Amino acid sequence: MTSSTDTLTARQQQALKTRQKLLHAGKETFLEYGFQKATISHIIKKAKTGYGTAYVYFKNKDELFMIIMEDLMNEFYQVAEMPFTPASKEEALEQIKKQVQLFLSLAIKEKEMMSIVKEAIGLSPEIEKAWYDIREKFISRISLDIRYAQQNKLARLNVDAQLVARGWFFSNEMFMWELVQNSTHYSLEEVIHNLTTIYANGLYE
Incomplete structure (x- = not known):
């Protein structure tokens, strides 16, 4: 079976490799310096590419970071897009609890990168807008699950x-940031239990 990269010319394949190298170097740089202190120069040096090369693929570090952020959020989308077909309130509660557990556990697992996402949202209007779009995508998916339960x-x-x-x-997002930044004295299990219990009892008959 032919992969999508096999149909690219040698020049296109090289361009793809360079772009991926810059993204990998970018992630390492942001983790090392944080969003504010990281620079394109740091990323270029780590990627071992020519100075102008990064600007061929990304207009600035904000755009490069947004792509890294979107790649990370694709892991969260997989949780949000889990099949939701409960036949009873009890089944709904179990499925919701599982989704919350996976969502928050993933945030904790990726806490270093998520901390930088939080920093970047507060510093860059472009990234703040990108996060708004990500948030709306999650909300749209959740609303589909609620409509299914209503129907x-x-x-x-x-x-x-x-x-x-x-x-x-928004409730999940608030606790996600608190868990990522170690700013809550509640355990993950306590957060999951209380969030899902209040939500399910308020929404389900």
Whole structure:
């Protein structure tokens, strides 16, 4: 079977390798220096490429970082896109609890990079906008799960799925940042139990 890279010319394959090298070097640089102190010069030096090379692929470090951030968030999307087809409130609670556990555990596993994401959101309007778009993607996916539960007469019909989804994501996001930054005295298990219990009892019949 032919892979997508096999159809590229030698020049295109080299360009792809250079871009990946810059992204890898970029991630290492951000982890070493943090977002604010990292520079394109640091990244170029680590990638061992020519000075102007980085600007062929990325207009600035913000754009390079956004691609790294989006790659990281794809791991979180896999959790959000897990099949959600409960037949009862109990099944819904178990599936929701599992998603929250995987979501927050992944944030803790990637806490070094997530801390830099948090820093970057506060410093770069471009990255703040990119995070807003990521957040909206999660909210849209959650609202689909809520509508499924409503259509199957599991969840209350007198609530707006999109509005509830927003509140649910923001609750998870708040605890995600607290766990990443070690700013909560609650354990992961306590957060998961209380979040899912309040959410499920408020939404499900």
